[in-house]
Amino acid sequence: MPDKIADQVFKALDNFDVELPSWGFADTGTRFGKFFQAAAASTVEEKFHDAGLVHKLTGCCPSVAVHVLWDFKPGQSPKEVAKLARKQGVRVGSINPNVFQDQVYKFGSFCSPNPKARKAALDHTLDCVKIGKESGSNLLSMWLADGTNYPGQDSIYRRKKDLESALAKISSTMKKQWPGATMLVEYKPFEPAFYHTDIADWGMAAAFARAAGKNAKVLVDTGHHLPGCNIEHIVAFLLSEGLLGGFHFNDRKYADDDLTLGSIDPYAVFRIFDQIVQFTFETGKKPAIAYMVDQSHNLKPKLEAMVQTVDEAQKLFARAHLVDRKALAMAQKSMDIVAAERILRDAFETDVRGLLAEWRLTHDLPVDPLAELRSSGVIAKLGKDRAAARKARGEVQASSYA
């Protein structure tokens, strides 16, 4: 590989950060139950510790997405939580309100026919705005579980209006109290709602974001699409409309399967990065994009899964920078499909593991972060310590389907 290209890739990697989710280190599962891991994190300190460890190993995960309900104790000062993060070498990243777990949200949050639910959701989210500001974050991630399970269950029109009002209120509050911060609006076609989801696709998320205000953008979760959906097309469309805010990274084969990024279809992830690089190539613009992981592992050791995801993201991101964009433009212009495709594929098929190892060496990072993690024995040690701590706290790890 010519030095010039390697340099380009190195520079790209220098600017490529991936945010980790605090909940990705905790015990999660499927509706059929959870398989508990001794080393799973329970407290926010433990979650920051684990995120900090991944950051130490990979050098590109300086921030941690937090779920306010799970990570902030009632009354706890956001500054204190921010301090706990810094202690582990990371900082508080995107703020995720939780408007789906409480029983009041049975029929939705901002869209619920229950005014109490709507109020609870708004109050909680406005609290999150304060928390975001005080903890030094600049992102509010809005994922709603709102939807219905049956035709006729509720008025889609009333729900849409109520959601628009709420998002407008949140956006305007943010403008005043949390200037510079961005509200990310996430979409999902189904689950946990099984007939209709109030923000079902990117088009709805974009409409809600536009209606809310200029500080609102769309969040693309790579697992939240119907079968066959061309995600990179959506990414390109959103970029072109100035509406792409960020990503939740994971992979899937069927539904929202929450697998490690690129584990099922790595070429598809590569094509997303490709559209991002291509956008800058064609327009000269460098949009701010929040790259975030959203994965809840039931089987893989959580720390391993996170390191693997970050490593995979770096590899695919690096490959997207190997595309010979001028040659590609020429081939496209001359309608030479085979040549154009091959230019893309040549980049994808290049083995970048050596290149990435070099980049890591120049940054005093372990050449193979996953191998480093596995040989360190840290997961076993954490398992022992945390099992003991849980025991001391009188906690039992249990879940049941019915």
Add this chain to the structure above:
Amino acid sequence: MPDKIADQVFKALDNFDVELPSWGFADTGTRFGKFFQAAAASTVEEKFHDAGLVHKLTGCCPSVAVHVLWDFKPGQSPKEVAKLARKQGVRVGSINPNVFQDQVYKFGSFCSPNPKARKAALDHTLDCVKIGKESGSNLLSMWLADGTNYPGQDSIYRRKKDLESALAKISSTMKKQWPGATMLVEYKPFEPAFYHTDIADWGMAAAFARAAGKNAKVLVDTGHHLPGCNIEHIVAFLLSEGLLGGFHFNDRKYADDDLTLGSIDPYAVFRIFDQIVQFTFETGKKPAIAYMVDQSHNLKPKLEAMVQTVDEAQKLFARAHLVDRKALAMAQKSMDIVAAERILRDAFETDVRGLLAEWRLTHDLPVDPLAELRSSGVIAKLGKDRAAARKARGEVQASSYA
């Protein structure tokens, strides 16, 4: 059924027109070949004749969508074509440019990297604007086959820009030359393009329509969605945004299967009508919606399939007017899912064949248009006549996969 409700349904039916597609009477097939029908229409006169016959039988199909390439001979005056339509008791409906069949469109039309293709598409469509105006239509239906088959084949960004320019040009020309007319922008996730389609979903169609101008709206083809997509939600969303322009009616189980409306999932079609009626109930607004059939039958006799589709549309449309909307609103407000669902289902499960027969009687229409058509022997007669006419013209019905 109380008289008041029957009256309501009758009034609704009085205002419910369904446009037929001229190409729905011609021989079409799959890529594996066509199964030819003796009675298939070849000329525009024959197509209008067939549409006129369906209108005579059903009383609700006064207009015919035309495909300019197939229905207008070069140099033929649109007024002459409009006259041919009137002669058969129908009028020219939506104008459909054809920017996919000519060899120049190999890599797309408005989105092609080939400037000749882009120019040809624009010229043809601007011709269609003239034709539309002169033939007394007020709709331009834009369906593009544009897309790519392989990752990297073309720049999604360049294609999007070129399409935006073209649509803006068409829209502004329409404003001047064809005021009052609407441009409908159709979307489709795949086929004939198999990697990306330039207008892939409703969100993209809406963005293109908004960018084009106020005379542009979105056209929903019921067969153009990914598996599982909640179409009635999209319909409601578009209505709420003031962007729903019309429908192409058909049904599907897998892809764009072009089956008769409601033949696979009648409840889903009912739910689309339900959202439309509900919109008026909640907002008092009565948006102009063009209900059009788009079906290409390979097996069913074309005339029968059309009558069946129209009959089915009327039945499902009538049922949507049986929903007790006040009771539904109450049940929704009190979060009584089971009651709300049941109100919807009660309407769907009501057998409206008798009611529809009554409506037809009051309009001097055959009580069972399909039975009337079948017992008339007209298809056999047309088959004989048209076979002879084809022979006289020296035409052979032939197609081959490879």
Add this chain to the structure above:
Amino acid sequence: MPDKIADQVFKALDNFDVELPSWGFADTGTRFGKFFQAAAASTVEEKFHDAGLVHKLTGCCPSVAVHVLWDFKPGQSPKEVAKLARKQGVRVGSINPNVFQDQVYKFGSFCSPNPKARKAALDHTLDCVKIGKESGSNLLSMWLADGTNYPGQDSIYRRKKDLESALAKISSTMKKQWPGATMLVEYKPFEPAFYHTDIADWGMAAAFARAAGKNAKVLVDTGHHLPGCNIEHIVAFLLSEGLLGGFHFNDRKYADDDLTLGSIDPYAVFRIFDQIVQFTFETGKKPAIAYMVDQSHNLKPKLEAMVQTVDEAQKLFARAHLVDRKALAMAQKSMDIVAAERILRDAFETDVRGLLAEWRLTHDLPVDPLAELRSSGVIAKLGKDRAAARKARGEVQASSYA
């Protein structure tokens, strides 16, 4: 409707029983949490009570599927449990081993690489065989959560062999210890496994059933198919191969959504019943088919959802008996697609609510079981009593995603 046909439908309904699942009355949810219902059943007595109530209201639910892990206390005599059922007017139906909830099943049950898991699964299932025999049941329902989440995770070949051995062992044990009983093998494409499921489709279930023995058949869960799958075709194929054992009834729009039967696509359910009736019409055979509900409601009141499901099953089953099968055969033979389809649709569109009401009257059943349930106030009463009982037992209803 001619009396002869009504008689036929009545006879069909007389022989149409639907088994209810004990877990359908307990609190269940999605991976994002559970919304608890005060009236949810906790104990096996409460579950039998609720099933008994549905049976009293509908007259066609004499048996209850039990989940051994949840419904039988360790050491509890199956006869005692059978007695509890009888006390509520029902009997123990299919026996469902639970080989997915215990932590030992993290990597599968019969297919796990862990010999302890395989042994635990076999031991538990052989226990279930005893329980089945002693409780008077004649069905063993085998649903496995076995599968993998990642390519390479395990050997598909080794897993298949181990599963074959286990099923053969269970089948032969049943032949000896529980003669006359049937083992039902269920399939599912995904969830909770997200890369591969060891029994992914009907073809695999059929292969495992054939390899196990003649007392093994296939169980079709209506929610366990990939998008677009033609379920009635599978049902017909299995019937024709002598391999259809029974159903788990529910509906879905996206994945295994566990909605009430026919709530999303009632025509599809009708077509399943149609194939069953058609099979008897064409072959004269009346195969034993176990109709069972498998639904876990998170939003609808559980008792209401069950009554609604049974009512819907009866309506669609009745309609399938209205098809004029001789006329249908004639139309099919003469390749008259439109006539054939219409015969089927005429049956589906017939409003059978009146007919069903009559049938209920002749059986001293409430004409509208759902209305009866709702007006009885029993759910509110049960809610009060069970809330108090839970409190007395010191139970808290709680769940969390992370």
Add this chain to the structure above:
Amino acid sequence: MPDKIADQVFKALDNFDVELPSWGFADTGTRFGKFFQAAAASTVEEKFHDAGLVHKLTGCCPSVAVHVLWDFKPGQSPKEVAKLARKQGVRVGSINPNVFQDQVYKFGSFCSPNPKARKAALDHTLDCVKIGKESGSNLLSMWLADGTNYPGQDSIYRRKKDLESALAKISSTMKKQWPGATMLVEYKPFEPAFYHTDIADWGMAAAFARAAGKNAKVLVDTGHHLPGCNIEHIVAFLLSEGLLGGFHFNDRKYADDDLTLGSIDPYAVFRIFDQIVQFTFETGKKPAIAYMVDQSHNLKPKLEAMVQTVDEAQKLFARAHLVDRKALAMAQKSMDIVAAERILRDAFETDVRGLLAEWRLTHDLPVDPLAELRSSGVIAKLGKDRAAARKARGEVQASSYA
């Protein structure tokens, strides 16, 4: 890469042949029309020429699948056709009856309610058996377009029985007249039939193959599955049942899109090869598998697309031989998901282009067959010659949707 592994890969490549389809060199398209290529092959000589050229460039395509209707003139001796093939350096491969193009097959072939259609299909296929024997082939590929478009259209039971009889007849005739040959039964969920396809999935194909006789096996077309289907699981299952006969290679994103192999999801194709190699590793068996291409290109130059497909197949096949199977078995046994997955991924991520170039050098083949083809100018030359030949024959390249 250690020499031992390179040797293994070389040996594997030596034994890896890919059959090309004659129709892959002819003009094909979508139902919306065909985009004609000057260099498209029209005659069987031209098709063999093109296949021969691909074989010269890649060294692994010694045989050509033929479509009897298109490639054999009525009365033409199969030996003569076989000679034409040999002249171009290839031989006649699998024999493909065409029982879908003729008008008699409107309602199916072996499954048609029309006895004439059933007879025509059987006669044609028995002719194919003779042709197969005489042309030196040993494969009969049965792909049927049989199915229905509407619920109720035909009896699924009658169709199944008629198909079973026909396949049994063909199988027994083959045993006598064409011993050693294999009948491959292909499946497809939909298209051109849109409600049900008589051989819809691998389970049905396997049932038909088993019922037909021991010389019948299943043919897996990589584009013939519902969304999300785990194809490599099916491949493994069929291998384990001794029923895998061969493949039709192509790729798809949505339906049966007929794109070049691996162009959309290369990792999925790799996983298919991985299961095949793994099967031999675990059982020691080396099943005979026919690797065949089935692609109909509308946009890519046909010769380029074929070379690209073969090159891609070789790359992915080679990678599947790089998996460290002993280490994988160890990781699987110890339930180390992350290690097991990584072993697979390491093989997939290895850039094998250099290795493949070496293998080609040792076989006196061009190092980069696609580049060689493109630089040779042969496609342009063929285009000129064939355009002239078509003109001389008075042929016009034309197609139309309606």
